[in-house]
Amino acid sequence: MQITEEQRQEITAQFDRWNAALQTCDAKQVAALYAKDATLLPTISKEVRQTPRAIQDYFEEFLELKPRGTILQQKARLFGDVATNSGIYKFEVTQDGEERFVVARFSFVYIRDGEGWKIIEHHSSMLPDV
DSSP: OOOOHHHHHHHHHOOOOHHHHHTTHHHHHHHHEEEEEEEEOOTTSSSSOHHHHHHHHHHHHHHGGGOOOEEEEEEEEETTEEEEEEEEEEEEEEEEEEEEEEEEEEEEEEEEEEEEEEEEEEEEEEEOOO
């Protein structure tokens, strides 16, 4: 399915919105970007998060690392009121007073509702060391 440049920018801007929410260090603000019935398969937790509270709990822990994300590679697609963006991102994090980088694969699935785009599915996993 063809996607216009304007649509691609609208979808890829959702990462910028999410990343900006991370910068606030407010887990409630980050969790508000997810749909009420969203699923989060997070990078640094084995637990699948499927409720707003569980998603917020994850970000309360993750935000302690002061993450700053950068997209390295992405592909956005649009299917009516559903959009996907997947690829590779890098996070600069601070752990034990030291800065380090974490590179991970990601998939965001967004659904458009009356309030704009919400994250309905988010999967993030570190790249394997192969």
